[in-house]
Amino acid sequence: MSLHLRLATPEDVPGLLTRLPEWTRAFATPDYLPAHVEIALREAFGPTLHRIGLGTWYVVLATTGETIACGGWSRHRDPPQADAPRDPEREPARILCAFIAPDHARAGLGAVLLARCESEAQQAGFSQGELLSTPAAVPLYESYGYIAGEATRRRLPGGIELRLVPMQKMLSTP
Numbered sequence: 111m112s113l114h115l116r117l118a119t120p121e122d123v124p125g126l127l128t129r130l131p132e133w134t135r136a137f138a139t140p141d142y143l144p145a146h147v148e149i150a151l152r153e154a155f156g157p158t159l160h161r162i163g164l165g166t167w168y169v170v171l172a173t174t175g176e177t178i179a180c181g182g183w184s185r186h187r188d189p190p191q192a193d194a195p196r197d198p199e200r201e202p203a204r205i206l207c208a209f210i211a212p213d214h215a216r217a218g219l220g221a222v223l224l225a226r227c228e229s230e231a232q233q234a235g236f237s238q239g240e241l242l243s244t245p246a247a248v249p250l251y252e253s254y255g256y257i258a259g260e261a262t263r264r265r266l267p268g269g270i271e272l273r274l275v276p277m278q279k280m281l282s283t284p
Contacts, residue, residue: 112173113170113171113172113173113178113219113222114170114171114173115168115169115170115171115222115223115226116168116169116171117165117167117168117169118162118167118168118169118180118182119162120162120163122162122169122177122180123162125177126169126177126180126209129177129209129211130151130180130209131151132212133209133210133211133212134147134150134151134209135147135151136212136215137210137212137215137244137246138150138244140244140245140246141244141245141246141273142244142272145270146266146270146272149266149267149268149270150266150270150272153266153267161182161184161186161206162182164184164185164186166182166183166184166185166227166230167180167181167182167206168180168181168182168223168226168227170219170222170223172214177211178210178211178214178219179208179209179210179211179214179219179220179222179223180208180209180223181206181207181208181209181220181223181224181227182206182207182223182227183203183204183205183206183227183228183230183231183239184196184203184204184206185198185203185204185231185234185236186204196236198234198235198236198237199235201236201238202236202238202239202240202278203227203231203234203236203238203239203240203281204239204240204241205224205227205228205231205239205240205241206227206241208220208223208224220250221254224254227239228279228281231281232281232282236281237280237281238278238279238280238281239256239278239279239281240276240277240278240279241256241276241277242264242274242275242276242277243256243258243274243275243276243277244273244274244275245261245273245275248275248277251277252277254279255279255280256277256278256279257277257278257279258275258276258277259275259276259277259278260275260276261273261274261275262274262275262276
């Protein structure tokens with residue numbers, strides 16, 4: 111299958127808003143209860159898709175033109191300081207979520223997105239990357255050189271807590 115990786119545009123948002131919940135539900139069930147996934151969906155997609163305008167979010171298109179994966183990274187801080195850039199000399203770039211269509215799982219799309227994000231972060235002057243992983247994805251990220259920290263819990267509205275694992279990696283020198 112021939113694939114095309116490109117920067118996401120605002121025109122991609124409506125399609126992503128339709129696809130991301132389905133993709134997330136398909137992969138989140140090993141780690142989270144369905145009710146937790148639904149709350150996380152409401153809390154995560156607004157800030158995540160907002161980053162499309164920052165030029166660090168990508169989509170993967172199949173030869174048919176269908177979007178089959180997306181993901182990105184950030185040089186900015188997390189809310190409430192989301193407009194403040196991170197200092198690449200002292201802070202890591204933030205590798206954000208990778209979302210994959212379930213029928214394209216295990217085809218290397220996550221690796222393609224991760225490599226692009228790391229490369230772009232390096233070109234922006236970052237020497238480190240960090241991410242928050244679901245427990246089930248820790249072995250995948252470890253296979254790409256990320257080192258797991260101690261699992262944490264992120265509190266969401268309604269008293270829901272999601273277990274996440276912070277991970278870091280030294281990126282090659284830009």
